[in-house]
Amino acid sequence: xxxxxxxxxxxxxxxxxxxxxxxxxxxxxxxxxxxxxxxxxxxxxxxxxxxxxxxxxxxxxxxxxxxxxxxxxxxxxxxxxxxxxxxxxxxxxxxxxxxxxxxxxxxxxxxxxxxxxxxxxxxxxxxxxxxxxxxxxxxxxxxxxxxxxxxxxxxxxxxxxxxxxxxxxxxxxxxxxxxxxxxxxxxxxxxxxxxxxxxxxxxxxxxxxxxxxxxxxxxxxxxxxxxxxxxxxxxxxxxxxxxxxxxxxxxxxxxxxxxxxxxxxxxxxxxxxxxxxxxxxxxxxxxxxxxxxxxxxxxxxxxxxxxxxxxxxxxxxxxxxxxxxxxxxxxxxxxxxxxxxxxxxxxxxxxxxxxxxxxxxxxxxxxxxxxxxxxxxxxxxxxxxxxxxxxxxxx
Numbered sequence: 060x061x062x063x064x065x066x067x068x069x070x071x072x073x074x075x076x077x078x079x080x081x082x083x084x085x086x087x088x089x090x091x092x093x094x095x096x097x098x099x100x101x102x103x104x105x106x107x108x109x110x111x112x113x114x115x116x117x118x119x120x121x122x123x124x125x126x127x128x129x130x131x132x133x134x135x136x137x138x139x140x141x142x143x144x145x146x147x148x149x150x151x152x153x154x155x156x157x158x159x160x161x162x163x164x165x166x167x168x169x170x171x172x173x174x175x176x177x178x179x180x181x182x183x184x185x186x187x188x189x190x191x192x193x194x195x196x197x198x199x200x201x202x203x204x205x206x207x208x209x210x211x212x213x214x215x216x217x218x219x220x221x222x223x224x225x226x227x228x229x230x231x232x233x234x235x236x237x238x239x240x241x242x243x244x245x246x247x248x249x250x251x252x253x254x255x256x257x258x259x260x261x262x263x264x265x266x267x268x269x270x271x272x273x274x275x276x277x278x279x280x281x282x283x284x285x286x287x288x289x290x291x292x293x294x295x296x297x298x299x300x301x302x303x304x305x306x307x308x309x310x311x312x313x314x315x316x317x318x319x320x321x322x323x324x325x326x327x328x329x330x331x332x333x334x335x336x337x338x339x340x341x342x343x344x345x346x347x348x349x350x351x352x353x354x355x356x357x358x359x360x361x362x363x364x365x366x367x368x369x370x371x372x373x374x375x376x377x378x379x380x381x382x383x384x385x386x387x388x389x390x391x392x393x394x395x396x397x398x399x400x401x402x403x404x405x406x407x408x409x410x411x412x413x414x415x416x417x418x419x420x421x422x423x424x425x426x427x428x429x430x431x432x433x434x435x436x437x438x439x440x441x442x443x444x445x446x447x448x449x450x451x452x453x454x
Contacts, residue, residue: 084114091123100130118147122154134161152182156191163191168199186215186222193225202232220250228259236266254280254288258295265299273299302348302433303443304453308403314340316422316448323375323419326386326412334416339393339409342427344446346402354431355397355404363388363408366424370454371447374424386410386418388425404429423448 091106107124111117125140141158145151155178162171172195178188193208206229212222227243230236243260247253261276273295280292309315331338354360365374394407406427412418428445432438443453 080113084110084117084120087113088117088120088123091120091127095123095127095130098130100127103127104131104133104136116147118144118151121147122151122157125157129161134165137161150181152178152185152188155181156187159191159195163195163198168195171195184215186212186219189215190221190225193229197229197232202229205229206233218249220246220248220253220256223249224253224256224259227256227263231259231263231266234266236263239263240267252283252285252288254283254285254291257283257288258291261295261299270299270301300348301437301440302346302350303440304429304446305345305347305443306453307446308343308345311343311403311405312341314342314408314422316342316425316446323378323380323421326410326418326420327416329410329420329422331410331412331418332416333412334414335412337409337411339407341405341407343403343405344427344429346404346433348402348437349399349434350397350402350404351432351434351436352397352399354433355429356395357431358391358395360429360431361392361395361406362390362426362428362430363392364390364426364428365421366426366447366449370450371426371445372424372449375421376424380419383413383415384417384419386413386420388420 087106087110091103091110094100094103094106104124104127107120107127110120111124114120121140121144125137125144128134128137128140138158138161141154141161144154145158155174159171159174159178162168162174172192175188175192175195178185179192182188189208189211193205193212196202196205196208206226209222209226209229212219213226216222223242223246227239227241227246230239230242240260240263243256243263246256247260250256257276257279261273261280264270264273264276277292277296277299280288280295307316326332329338329340366372367374388408388410392406392408396405396407397403410420424447426445426447429439430444446453
Protein backbone atom coordinates (compact mmCIF):
# COMPACT_ATOMS: atom_id res chain seq x y z
CA UNK A 60 0.00 0.00 0.00
CA UNK A 61 1.28 3.43 -0.98
CA UNK A 62 1.84 5.89 1.83
CA UNK A 63 0.31 9.29 1.80
CA UNK A 64 2.85 11.78 0.42
CA UNK A 65 2.63 13.72 3.66
CA UNK A 66 3.45 10.68 5.71
CA UNK A 67 6.39 9.91 3.46
CA UNK A 68 7.73 13.39 4.04
CA UNK A 69 7.46 12.91 7.82
CA UNK A 70 9.37 9.63 7.63
CA UNK A 71 11.99 11.21 5.44
CA UNK A 72 12.39 14.12 7.84
CA UNK A 73 12.68 11.81 10.83
CA UNK A 74 15.20 9.66 9.02
CA UNK A 75 17.19 12.74 8.11
CA UNK A 76 17.11 13.96 11.72
CA UNK A 77 18.28 10.55 12.96
CA UNK A 78 21.11 10.56 10.46
CA UNK A 79 22.11 14.00 11.69
CA UNK A 80 21.98 12.86 15.32
CA UNK A 81 24.03 9.75 14.52
CA UNK A 82 26.57 11.88 12.71
CA UNK A 83 26.77 14.30 15.63
CA UNK A 84 27.20 11.37 18.03
CA UNK A 85 30.06 9.99 15.95
CA UNK A 86 31.70 13.42 15.81
CA UNK A 87 31.42 13.82 19.59
CA UNK A 88 32.87 10.35 20.13
CA UNK A 89 35.80 11.13 17.84
CA UNK A 90 36.39 14.42 19.62
CA UNK A 91 36.28 12.66 22.99
CA UNK A 92 38.84 10.08 21.90
CA UNK A 93 41.22 12.82 20.79
CA UNK A 94 40.80 14.63 24.10
CA UNK A 95 41.34 11.36 25.97
CA UNK A 96 44.55 10.69 24.06
CA UNK A 97 45.71 14.19 25.01
CA UNK A 98 44.96 13.34 28.67
CA UNK A 99 42.18 15.92 28.88
CA UNK A 100 39.93 13.49 30.70
CA UNK A 101 37.32 15.93 32.03
CA UNK A 102 36.72 17.36 28.57
CA UNK A 103 36.75 13.87 27.07
CA UNK A 104 34.04 12.71 29.48
CA UNK A 105 31.91 15.70 28.49
CA UNK A 106 32.33 14.85 24.80
CA UNK A 107 31.32 11.23 25.41
CA UNK A 108 28.27 12.41 27.38
CA UNK A 109 27.33 14.57 24.41
CA UNK A 110 27.62 11.53 22.15
CA UNK A 111 25.16 9.61 24.34
CA UNK A 112 22.80 12.58 24.34
CA UNK A 113 22.66 12.39 20.55
CA UNK A 114 22.53 8.61 20.61
CA UNK A 115 21.30 7.15 23.93
CA UNK A 116 22.14 3.56 22.93
CA UNK A 117 25.74 4.38 21.95
CA UNK A 118 27.56 1.58 23.82
CA UNK A 119 31.07 2.63 22.80
CA UNK A 120 30.46 6.13 24.13
CA UNK A 121 29.44 4.80 27.55
CA UNK A 122 32.53 2.58 27.71
CA UNK A 123 34.87 5.42 26.72
CA UNK A 124 33.07 7.69 29.17
CA UNK A 125 33.75 5.20 31.97
CA UNK A 126 37.44 5.15 31.07
CA UNK A 127 37.60 8.96 31.16
CA UNK A 128 35.90 9.03 34.55
CA UNK A 129 38.36 6.46 35.88
CA UNK A 130 41.28 8.58 34.76
CA UNK A 131 39.71 11.50 36.61
CA UNK A 132 39.28 9.45 39.79
CA UNK A 133 35.50 9.43 39.49
CA UNK A 134 34.79 5.78 40.20
CA UNK A 135 31.08 6.23 40.93
CA UNK A 136 30.46 7.88 37.58
CA UNK A 137 32.53 5.20 35.84
CA UNK A 138 30.46 2.47 37.47
CA UNK A 139 27.24 4.16 36.35
CA UNK A 140 28.52 4.42 32.77
CA UNK A 141 29.53 0.76 32.66
CA UNK A 142 26.18 -0.29 34.10
CA UNK A 143 24.29 1.58 31.36
CA UNK A 144 26.55 -0.03 28.76
CA UNK A 145 25.79 -3.48 30.17
CA UNK A 146 22.06 -2.74 30.24
CA UNK A 147 22.33 -2.13 26.51
CA UNK A 148 24.45 -5.24 25.91
CA UNK A 149 24.95 -7.74 28.75
CA UNK A 150 27.22 -9.94 26.64
CA UNK A 151 30.29 -7.67 26.97
CA UNK A 152 32.54 -9.92 29.05
CA UNK A 153 35.45 -7.44 29.12
CA UNK A 154 33.19 -4.70 30.44
CA UNK A 155 32.07 -6.99 33.26
CA UNK A 156 35.78 -7.42 34.09
CA UNK A 157 36.37 -3.66 33.92
CA UNK A 158 33.47 -3.09 36.29
CA UNK A 159 34.83 -5.79 38.60
CA UNK A 160 38.21 -4.06 38.71
CA UNK A 161 36.59 -0.88 40.00
CA UNK A 162 34.74 -2.87 42.64
CA UNK A 163 38.05 -4.49 43.65
CA UNK A 164 39.67 -1.06 44.02
CA UNK A 165 36.79 -0.03 46.27
CA UNK A 166 36.92 -3.29 48.30
CA UNK A 167 33.47 -4.27 47.07
CA UNK A 168 34.70 -7.82 46.71
CA UNK A 169 31.37 -9.66 46.56
CA UNK A 170 30.17 -7.48 43.69
CA UNK A 171 33.51 -7.92 41.94
CA UNK A 172 33.33 -11.70 42.28
CA UNK A 173 29.81 -11.70 40.83
CA UNK A 174 30.86 -9.67 37.77
CA UNK A 175 33.90 -11.86 37.14
CA UNK A 176 31.87 -15.04 37.28
CA UNK A 177 29.41 -13.55 34.77
CA UNK A 178 32.31 -12.63 32.48
CA UNK A 179 33.78 -16.13 32.73
CA UNK A 180 30.45 -17.69 31.78
CA UNK A 181 29.99 -15.32 28.87
CA UNK A 182 33.40 -16.11 27.39
CA UNK A 183 34.83 -19.41 28.69
CA UNK A 184 37.73 -19.17 26.22
CA UNK A 185 39.08 -15.94 27.70
CA UNK A 186 41.66 -16.11 30.49
CA UNK A 187 41.02 -12.53 31.63
CA UNK A 188 38.15 -13.22 34.02
CA UNK A 189 39.65 -16.28 35.79
CA UNK A 190 43.03 -14.54 36.05
CA UNK A 191 41.44 -11.48 37.67
CA UNK A 192 39.22 -13.65 39.87
CA UNK A 193 42.24 -15.64 41.02
CA UNK A 194 44.00 -12.47 42.14
CA UNK A 195 40.82 -11.34 43.91
CA UNK A 196 40.86 -14.62 45.83
CA UNK A 197 44.50 -14.04 46.78
CA UNK A 198 43.64 -10.56 48.04
CA UNK A 199 40.81 -11.97 50.15
CA UNK A 200 42.89 -14.78 51.65
CA UNK A 201 41.38 -17.58 49.55
CA UNK A 202 44.53 -19.08 47.98
CA UNK A 203 42.97 -22.52 47.44
CA UNK A 204 40.22 -20.97 45.31
CA UNK A 205 42.88 -18.92 43.52
CA UNK A 206 44.73 -22.12 42.58
CA UNK A 207 41.64 -23.40 40.75
CA UNK A 208 41.30 -20.17 38.77
CA UNK A 209 44.96 -20.03 37.78
CA UNK A 210 44.86 -23.63 36.62
CA UNK A 211 42.04 -22.58 34.27
CA UNK A 212 44.24 -19.76 32.98
CA UNK A 213 47.07 -22.18 32.23
CA UNK A 214 44.72 -24.56 30.43
CA UNK A 215 43.62 -21.66 28.21
CA UNK A 216 47.08 -20.13 27.69
CA UNK A 217 49.72 -22.76 28.53
CA UNK A 218 52.61 -20.87 26.92
CA UNK A 219 51.95 -17.41 28.32
CA UNK A 220 53.81 -17.60 31.63
CA UNK A 221 51.42 -15.35 33.53
CA UNK A 222 49.27 -18.26 34.65
CA UNK A 223 52.28 -20.19 35.93
CA UNK A 224 53.48 -17.11 37.80
CA UNK A 225 50.10 -16.56 39.43
CA UNK A 226 49.77 -20.25 40.34
CA UNK A 227 53.24 -20.18 41.88
CA UNK A 228 52.24 -17.10 43.86
CA UNK A 229 49.18 -18.94 45.18
CA UNK A 230 51.26 -21.98 46.13
CA UNK A 231 53.66 -19.70 48.03
CA UNK A 232 50.71 -18.34 50.01
CA UNK A 233 49.71 -21.92 50.84
CA UNK A 234 53.25 -22.83 51.89
CA UNK A 235 53.45 -25.43 49.09
CA UNK A 236 56.95 -24.36 48.12
CA UNK A 237 57.84 -27.39 45.99
CA UNK A 238 54.80 -26.77 43.79
CA UNK A 239 55.58 -23.05 43.72
CA UNK A 240 59.15 -23.64 42.53
CA UNK A 241 57.91 -25.91 39.74
CA UNK A 242 55.42 -23.35 38.40
CA UNK A 243 57.67 -20.33 38.80
CA UNK A 244 60.62 -21.98 37.08
CA UNK A 245 58.32 -22.61 34.13
CA UNK A 246 57.09 -19.00 34.24
CA UNK A 247 60.61 -17.53 33.97
CA UNK A 248 61.39 -20.00 31.18
CA UNK A 249 58.33 -19.02 29.16
CA UNK A 250 58.68 -15.27 29.72
CA UNK A 251 62.02 -13.49 29.54
CA UNK A 252 62.99 -10.98 32.26
CA UNK A 253 59.86 -11.80 34.27
CA UNK A 254 60.88 -9.91 37.40
CA UNK A 255 57.75 -10.66 39.43
CA UNK A 256 58.17 -14.39 38.82
CA UNK A 257 61.87 -14.26 39.75
CA UNK A 258 60.93 -12.50 42.98
CA UNK A 259 58.37 -15.15 43.89
CA UNK A 260 60.79 -17.91 42.88
CA UNK A 261 63.29 -16.49 45.35
CA UNK A 262 60.64 -16.56 48.08
CA UNK A 263 59.75 -20.15 47.17
CA UNK A 264 63.39 -21.24 47.41
CA UNK A 265 63.64 -19.51 50.79
CA UNK A 266 60.52 -21.38 51.90
CA UNK A 267 62.28 -24.62 50.98
CA UNK A 268 65.32 -23.55 52.96
CA UNK A 269 67.43 -23.30 49.79
CA UNK A 270 68.95 -19.94 50.63
CA UNK A 271 71.71 -20.05 48.02
CA UNK A 272 69.15 -20.51 45.24
CA UNK A 273 67.07 -17.72 46.77
CA UNK A 274 70.07 -15.40 46.70
CA UNK A 275 70.67 -16.33 43.07
CA UNK A 276 67.28 -14.81 42.25
CA UNK A 277 68.42 -11.54 43.82
CA UNK A 278 71.33 -11.57 41.37
CA UNK A 279 68.98 -12.37 38.47
CA UNK A 280 66.74 -9.44 39.38
CA UNK A 281 69.73 -7.09 39.52
CA UNK A 282 70.83 -8.34 36.10
CA UNK A 283 67.42 -7.55 34.58
CA UNK A 284 68.18 -4.01 35.76
CA UNK A 285 64.85 -2.24 35.45
CA UNK A 286 63.29 0.04 38.03
CA UNK A 287 60.88 -2.72 38.98
CA UNK A 288 63.47 -5.51 39.12
CA UNK A 289 65.91 -3.43 41.18
CA UNK A 290 63.20 -2.65 43.71
CA UNK A 291 62.20 -6.32 43.84
CA UNK A 292 65.85 -7.32 44.27
CA UNK A 293 66.11 -5.10 47.35
CA UNK A 294 62.82 -6.43 48.72
CA UNK A 295 63.81 -10.06 48.14
CA UNK A 296 67.24 -9.56 49.65
CA UNK A 297 65.63 -8.07 52.74
CA UNK A 298 62.98 -10.79 52.85
CA UNK A 299 65.39 -13.73 52.68
CA UNK A 300 68.17 -12.22 54.78
CA UNK A 301 68.78 -14.02 58.07
CA UNK A 302 70.05 -12.52 61.32
CA UNK A 303 73.78 -12.76 61.95
CA UNK A 304 76.28 -12.43 64.76
CA UNK A 305 77.98 -9.29 63.51
CA UNK A 306 80.93 -9.12 65.86
CA UNK A 307 82.48 -9.92 69.24
CA UNK A 308 82.78 -6.92 71.57
CA UNK A 309 86.15 -7.41 73.23
CA UNK A 310 85.95 -4.20 75.26
CA UNK A 311 82.74 -5.31 76.99
CA UNK A 312 83.85 -8.90 77.64
CA UNK A 313 85.81 -10.29 80.58
CA UNK A 314 86.95 -13.37 78.68
CA UNK A 315 89.60 -12.92 76.02
CA UNK A 316 89.16 -15.75 73.51
CA UNK A 317 92.78 -15.63 72.47
CA UNK A 318 96.05 -17.31 73.41
CA UNK A 319 99.63 -16.59 72.41
CA UNK A 320 100.04 -19.89 70.64
CA UNK A 321 96.42 -20.51 69.75
CA UNK A 322 96.40 -23.49 72.07
CA UNK A 323 96.12 -24.54 75.72
CA UNK A 324 96.57 -21.85 78.35
CA UNK A 325 96.94 -22.35 82.08
CA UNK A 326 93.91 -21.34 84.09
CA UNK A 327 96.28 -19.50 86.40
CA UNK A 328 96.52 -16.80 83.74
CA UNK A 329 92.75 -16.50 83.90
CA UNK A 330 92.87 -15.86 87.64
CA UNK A 331 92.12 -19.42 88.72
CA UNK A 332 95.25 -20.33 90.68
CA UNK A 333 93.53 -21.92 93.66
CA UNK A 334 92.51 -25.59 93.26
CA UNK A 335 88.77 -26.06 92.62
CA UNK A 336 88.26 -22.30 92.35
CA UNK A 337 85.57 -21.04 90.00
CA UNK A 338 85.08 -17.79 88.15
CA UNK A 339 82.45 -16.27 85.88
CA UNK A 340 83.42 -14.80 82.52
CA UNK A 341 81.46 -12.89 79.89
CA UNK A 342 81.45 -12.70 76.11
CA UNK A 343 79.43 -9.95 74.43
CA UNK A 344 78.14 -10.40 70.88
CA UNK A 345 76.69 -7.85 68.50
CA UNK A 346 73.81 -8.94 66.25
CA UNK A 347 73.06 -7.22 62.95
CA UNK A 348 69.28 -7.38 63.39
CA UNK A 349 66.57 -6.78 65.92
CA UNK A 350 66.41 -10.01 67.89
CA UNK A 351 63.65 -11.76 69.79
CA UNK A 352 64.43 -11.01 73.44
CA UNK A 353 63.01 -14.26 74.76
CA UNK A 354 64.87 -16.29 72.16
CA UNK A 355 68.21 -14.65 72.94
CA UNK A 356 67.79 -15.10 76.68
CA UNK A 357 66.78 -18.76 76.39
CA UNK A 358 69.90 -20.59 77.55
CA UNK A 359 69.22 -23.68 75.45
CA UNK A 360 69.54 -21.53 72.31
CA UNK A 361 73.23 -21.05 73.14
CA UNK A 362 76.02 -23.58 73.13
CA UNK A 363 79.70 -23.57 74.06
CA UNK A 364 81.86 -26.27 72.52
CA UNK A 365 85.40 -27.16 71.52
CA UNK A 366 86.26 -26.36 67.91
CA UNK A 367 86.44 -29.46 65.75
CA UNK A 368 87.48 -28.10 62.36
CA UNK A 369 86.43 -25.64 59.69
CA UNK A 370 86.75 -21.87 60.17
CA UNK A 371 86.91 -22.30 63.96
CA UNK A 372 90.02 -24.46 63.80
CA UNK A 373 90.67 -27.48 66.04
CA UNK A 374 90.75 -27.32 69.81
CA UNK A 375 94.35 -27.19 71.09
CA UNK A 376 95.42 -27.62 67.47
CA UNK A 377 94.61 -31.30 67.79
CA UNK A 378 97.26 -31.92 70.47
CA UNK A 379 96.12 -34.28 73.21
CA UNK A 380 96.66 -33.24 76.81
CA UNK A 381 96.67 -35.19 80.03
CA UNK A 382 93.03 -35.95 80.70
CA UNK A 383 93.15 -34.56 84.21
CA UNK A 384 94.49 -31.23 83.02
CA UNK A 385 91.86 -30.54 80.35
CA UNK A 386 89.12 -28.30 81.66
CA UNK A 387 85.67 -28.60 80.14
CA UNK A 388 83.27 -25.69 80.04
CA UNK A 389 79.55 -26.32 80.48
CA UNK A 390 77.93 -26.56 77.01
CA UNK A 391 75.16 -24.22 78.22
CA UNK A 392 75.94 -20.73 79.57
CA UNK A 393 75.13 -19.70 83.11
CA UNK A 394 73.05 -16.70 82.00
CA UNK A 395 72.41 -14.38 79.07
CA UNK A 396 71.38 -10.74 79.13
CA UNK A 397 70.22 -8.81 76.08
CA UNK A 398 69.84 -5.14 75.25
CA UNK A 399 67.21 -4.80 72.50
CA UNK A 400 68.22 -1.18 71.90
CA UNK A 401 71.76 -2.13 70.84
CA UNK A 402 71.11 -5.78 69.85
CA UNK A 403 73.95 -6.86 72.12
CA UNK A 404 73.90 -10.14 74.04
CA UNK A 405 76.19 -10.78 77.00
CA UNK A 406 76.82 -14.46 77.65
CA UNK A 407 78.00 -15.44 81.14
CA UNK A 408 79.69 -18.80 81.73
CA UNK A 409 81.80 -20.36 84.48
CA UNK A 410 85.22 -22.01 84.44
CA UNK A 411 86.31 -24.18 87.36
CA UNK A 412 89.92 -25.09 88.19
CA UNK A 413 90.71 -28.75 88.80
CA UNK A 414 91.58 -30.07 92.24
CA UNK A 415 95.31 -30.07 91.50
CA UNK A 416 95.36 -26.50 90.23
CA UNK A 417 96.91 -27.64 86.95
CA UNK A 418 93.98 -27.11 84.60
CA UNK A 419 94.45 -25.72 81.12
CA UNK A 420 92.05 -24.43 78.49
CA UNK A 421 92.31 -23.31 74.87
CA UNK A 422 90.38 -20.00 74.91
CA UNK A 423 90.82 -19.33 71.20
CA UNK A 424 89.07 -22.57 70.22
CA UNK A 425 85.97 -22.29 72.40
CA UNK A 426 83.06 -21.94 69.98
CA UNK A 427 80.03 -19.88 71.02
CA UNK A 428 76.92 -20.54 68.95
CA UNK A 429 73.41 -19.05 68.93
CA UNK A 430 70.50 -20.97 67.39
CA UNK A 431 67.56 -18.67 68.16
CA UNK A 432 65.52 -16.22 66.10
CA UNK A 433 65.11 -12.52 65.39
CA UNK A 434 62.03 -10.38 66.03
CA UNK A 435 60.44 -11.71 62.83
CA UNK A 436 60.97 -15.34 63.77
CA UNK A 437 63.78 -15.86 61.26
CA UNK A 438 66.42 -18.45 62.06
CA UNK A 439 70.07 -17.46 62.24
CA UNK A 440 72.21 -17.38 59.13
CA UNK A 441 74.16 -20.66 59.29
CA UNK A 442 77.20 -18.79 57.96
CA UNK A 443 77.25 -16.32 60.85
CA UNK A 444 75.82 -17.98 63.96
CA UNK A 445 79.14 -19.02 65.61
CA UNK A 446 82.26 -17.33 66.88
CA UNK A 447 85.64 -18.25 68.32
CA UNK A 448 88.86 -16.34 68.81
CA UNK A 449 90.79 -18.43 66.30
CA UNK A 450 88.47 -17.38 63.45
CA UNK A 451 88.30 -13.82 64.77
CA UNK A 452 84.96 -13.28 63.05
CA UNK A 453 81.53 -14.93 62.96
CA UNK A 454 81.22 -18.03 60.83
